[in-house]
Amino acid sequence: MFQSTKALVGLSVSAVLTCSVAFANPYEPYAGTTLVVNFPAHPHYNAVMEILPQFTEETGINVEVDQLEYLKMRERQTLELTKDKGDYDLVAYVVFSKADYVFADQLENLAKYFMNPRLADPTYDAGDLIDGYVANIGVAGGEKGYLPGQTGSLFGIPFGAETSVLAYRKDIFEKLGLKVPTTYDELLDVACKIPQLEPGMGGMATRAASGHHASHAFLLHLAPLGGRVFDAEWNPIINSPEGVAAAKALKTLVDCGPEGGATFGPAEAAASFQQGKSAMFMDSIAFAAGFEDPSKSTVVGKVGYAMHPEGVRRGSQTGGFGIGIPANAQHKEAAFLLMQWLTNKKQDLAIAMAGGNPSRFSTYQNAELNAKYPYSATFGEALKYADPDWRPIIPTWGAINADIGTTMSKVLTEGLDPQEALDGVAERARAIMDDAGYYTWSK
Amino acid sequence: MQIARINRLTPYFFLAPAIIVMAVALLYPIGYMVWASFLDWNPSQRIGEADFVGLRNYAKLLNDAAFLESFWVTVKFAAVVVVLEMILGVGLAMLLDRQLRGMTLLRTIFILPMMIAPIVVGLMWRYMYHPSVGLFNRTLKSFGLEPVPWLSDGTWAFASIVIADIWQWTPFIFILSLAALQSLPRSAMEAARIDGASGWQLIWFIKLPLMLPVLIVTALLRLIDAFKVLEVILVMTNGGPGLSTEILALRISRTASEFRELGTAAAMSNLLLILLMALTLAMFTYTKISEARAARLRAAASKDH
Incomplete structure (x- = not known):
C-alpha cells in the first residue's frame, strides 16, 4: 500500500514535470x-x-x-x-x-x-x-x-x-432645433438658451459643491480654455486670463443650470440629468452606463454623446x-x-x-x-485628446485643490469676483509650494 | 514600622491598576498627538521618519486665514446651538414636567432624534433641504412663496446646520432637565407656593437656581460635543459653500486625509483641546464660586437667626 502511494506520487510528479516542459506554462511556478x-x-x-x-x-x-x-x-x-x-x-x-x-x-x-x-x-x-x-x-x-x-x-x-465627454439629450436638442456644441462659445450659448426655450429645464448639470468638486469642475474648463495651474517653473498661473475665463464659464454654466445646482456633487448632477431636469451633463464616461439603466434613469435611449468641446485647444480630463x-x-x-x-x-x-x-x-x-x-x-x-496634465499630480495638490474648491464655491454662491478669487488662490498656492521647496532652484 | 509603611502604601497599590490603565489609554494617545503636532508628518511616512519642526505647525495655523475662519465658524456654531438648545430643552422640560397620560411614550418619541446615526441625520436633512425636490422648498412653493437656498448660500447654510443640530440635540437637554426637575425637593416648591409665588416666580427663583448645577454640566457636555460635530455637517454641506460651514472637526479631518498633513492636523486638534479645557475649567470655576457664595449666604443667614 505504502509502496504504491509512493509510486503514484512519483508518477504524478514526473507527469507534472513533463507537462510543464511540454506547455511551458508561465504561470506554473x-x-x-x-x-x-x-x-x-x-x-x-x-x-x-x-x-x-x-x-x-x-x-x-x-x-x-x-x-x-x-x-x-x-x-x-x-x-x-x-x-x-x-x-x-x-x-x-x-x-x-x-x-x-x-x-x-x-x-x-x-x-x-x-x-x-x-x-x-x-x-x-x-x-x-x-x-x-x-x-x-x-x-x-x-x-x-x-x-x-x-x-x-x-x-x-x-x-x-x-475621461470627460459631453452627454446631451438628443430629443431636447432636436425639439429646440439646437446644434450640439463643439466649442466653448457654443456650449455656453446653448446652456443658457435651453432654460429660456424649455422652462424648468437646466442647461447643463455640473459638479459645483464646495471643495474637491468645485475645483474639479473648474479645472475641467481650464485645460481646454488654454490655462494651467502652474507654469514650467511652478509659478502659479491659475489667475491668468485663461483661468478667469474658466471660472466665468463655470459660473455661467451653474447660473444657467438646474435649480440649486451650485451645491451639486457628481451624484446630484448626474441625477438631475438622469431625471430629465437638465439637457446636458459633462463629466466622466463612468456615468454613461447609469443613464441607460431603466431602473434609475428616465432618459434611457435619449442620450447622445459628443467630445468635450474645444476651447483654444482640445483637452478632456483624465x-x-x-x-x-x-x-x-x-x-x-x-x-x-x-x-x-x-x-x-x-x-x-x-x-x-x-x-x-x-x-x-x-x-x-x-x-x-x-x-x-x-x-x-x-x-x-x-x-485621443485626453489631457494627462489637466491638473498637477504633486504631493501639495490636496491643499491647493481644496483651496481652489472653496474659493470657486464662493465665486459661484457669493458672487466673489473671479479675478480676485484666483489671485488669492495663486498667492496661497505660492506659499504652499514655497514651503514644500518648489522654488529651491529659482531663489 | 514595616507594617506602618505598608499600611501607608496600601491605597497606592489599589490605585495602581487605574493609574496604569489611565496612562495607557489616555495619556499615551494624547502624548502621541502632542508629539505629532511638532512634526512635519505625511501619512506615507512612519512617525519616526517625520522631521521635527518645533512650533512651525502652530505658527502656520495662526497665520492661516482658512483655519481662523473655520475656528470662528466653530465658535459661532457652538455658541448659537448651545444657547438655543438650552432655551428650548429647558423650556420643553418645564412644560412637560407634569403627570400626563402617555408621558413615557411621549418622552421616548422626544429623544428619538438623538438615537439616529449622525450620517443618517445628515442625509435626511440634506434631502429635506434639496433645492427642488426637498420638503421645505416644495412646501414653500405650494404656498406660493419663493424657495430658499438652504444649502447654497453661506448664511442660509449656516442656519440650516444649526437647525439640524437643534433638532437632533435639544432632546438631550430636555431629558436631563426633566430628570433634574423631577428630583427637585417638593418641600421648597410647596413653601414657595404657600408664600404666594406665581408660576413664573417659581421657575425663576426656585426651579432654575436649584437646577443650575445640572444645567451647567449639561451645557458643558453639549458644548464639548458641538465643538466636535462632524458627520452631520460633512454629509450636509461638506463645509461649503465656501468655508461658511467648515467647522474645525471637518477641517482637521480634511487636513489629515486630503492635505495629508498629519502634523498640522494634530496641532489643530491640540488647539481645540486647549480651548475645550479652558471652557471646562471656566465652567467649573464658576460653579465653585457660586457654590461658595451660596454657602457664605447660608452661613450669614444662620448667624442672623
Whole structure:
C-alpha cells in the first residue's frame, strides 16, 4: 500500500514535470500562490470581480480581493504601504496617490518585470494602451516630475481610468432645433438658451459643491480654455486670463443650470440629468452606463454623446484608477502576472463587456462592444485628446485643490469676483509650494 | 514600622491598576498627538521618519486665514446651538414636567432624534433641504412663496446646520432637565407656593437656581460635543459653500486625509483641546464660586437667626 502511494506520487510528479516542459506554462511556478489585492468599490472593479475567477482557473493562482470605498481604500493603503511586509500584493490606486506613493518609494518600478522574459508576455501590446491614461496614471519621473519624459518610468497601469465627454439629450436638442456644441462659445450659448426655450429645464448639470468638486469642475474648463495651474517653473498661473475665463464659464454654466445646482456633487448632477431636469451633463464616461439603466434613469435611449468641446485647444480630463505593485508586497512576480493578465487585450474587452472602463484603444473600436454600448466609439475618439496634465499630480495638490474648491464655491454662491478669487488662490498656492521647496532652484 | 509603611502604601497599590490603565489609554494617545503636532508628518511616512519642526505647525495655523475662519465658524456654531438648545430643552422640560397620560411614550418619541446615526441625520436633512425636490422648498412653493437656498448660500447654510443640530440635540437637554426637575425637593416648591409665588416666580427663583448645577454640566457636555460635530455637517454641506460651514472637526479631518498633513492636523486638534479645557475649567470655576457664595449666604443667614 505504502509502496504504491509512493509510486503514484512519483508518477504524478514526473507527469507534472513533463507537462510543464511540454506547455511551458508561465504561470506554473506560481500556481497555488494566494495574492491579496486591494480594489475600490467602483463599477469598473465590480466588472473585474466577474472575470477574476477565470484567472484562478487558467493559472492556479488564487486571488483574495479586499474591496473598499475609494477614500477608505486610500487610507488603508497609506498605512499598509508603510509596513515592512505588506499584506497587499497588488493595489488599485487613485491617480493623485501616484505622487505620494512614487515619491515615498512605495510602488515597484515595472521595468524589471517587463524585462523579465519569464514574466512579460510578448503579445501584450503596450502601444495599444490609451496613452493619455498611461501618462496620467502610470508614468512618473519625467516632465515636471509627474509626467512622462526622457527621465520617466512606469509604476502602474491604468485600470478603471476615465475621461470627460459631453452627454446631451438628443430629443431636447432636436425639439429646440439646437446644434450640439463643439466649442466653448457654443456650449455656453446653448446652456443658457435651453432654460429660456424649455422652462424648468437646466442647461447643463455640473459638479459645483464646495471643495474637491468645485475645483474639479473648474479645472475641467481650464485645460481646454488654454490655462494651467502652474507654469514650467511652478509659478502659479491659475489667475491668468485663461483661468478667469474658466471660472466665468463655470459660473455661467451653474447660473444657467438646474435649480440649486451650485451645491451639486457628481451624484446630484448626474441625477438631475438622469431625471430629465437638465439637457446636458459633462463629466466622466463612468456615468454613461447609469443613464441607460431603466431602473434609475428616465432618459434611457435619449442620450447622445459628443467630445468635450474645444476651447483654444482640445483637452478632456483624465482620472480614475491604476494598478501597481507595492514595494512591500510578498508575491511581486505573481502580482505582475495578474496585472498583465487583467490589462491584456482579451480581458480588457471582457471587463468592458461587463461594464468596466477600457484601458485600450482597440477595445473601444471593438464591434461587439459598440453593439452593446453604442457610445464606445465616441469615447475612444475623445480619449485621443485626453489631457494627462489637466491638473498637477504633486504631493501639495490636496491643499491647493481644496483651496481652489472653496474659493470657486464662493465665486459661484457669493458672487466673489473671479479675478480676485484666483489671485488669492495663486498667492496661497505660492506659499504652499514655497514651503514644500518648489522654488529651491529659482531663489 | 514595616507594617506602618505598608499600611501607608496600601491605597497606592489599589490605585495602581487605574493609574496604569489611565496612562495607557489616555495619556499615551494624547502624548502621541502632542508629539505629532511638532512634526512635519505625511501619512506615507512612519512617525519616526517625520522631521521635527518645533512650533512651525502652530505658527502656520495662526497665520492661516482658512483655519481662523473655520475656528470662528466653530465658535459661532457652538455658541448659537448651545444657547438655543438650552432655551428650548429647558423650556420643553418645564412644560412637560407634569403627570400626563402617555408621558413615557411621549418622552421616548422626544429623544428619538438623538438615537439616529449622525450620517443618517445628515442625509435626511440634506434631502429635506434639496433645492427642488426637498420638503421645505416644495412646501414653500405650494404656498406660493419663493424657495430658499438652504444649502447654497453661506448664511442660509449656516442656519440650516444649526437647525439640524437643534433638532437632533435639544432632546438631550430636555431629558436631563426633566430628570433634574423631577428630583427637585417638593418641600421648597410647596413653601414657595404657600408664600404666594406665581408660576413664573417659581421657575425663576426656585426651579432654575436649584437646577443650575445640572444645567451647567449639561451645557458643558453639549458644548464639548458641538465643538466636535462632524458627520452631520460633512454629509450636509461638506463645509461649503465656501468655508461658511467648515467647522474645525471637518477641517482637521480634511487636513489629515486630503492635505495629508498629519502634523498640522494634530496641532489643530491640540488647539481645540486647549480651548475645550479652558471652557471646562471656566465652567467649573464658576460653579465653585457660586457654590461658595451660596454657602457664605447660608452661613450669614444662620448667624442672623
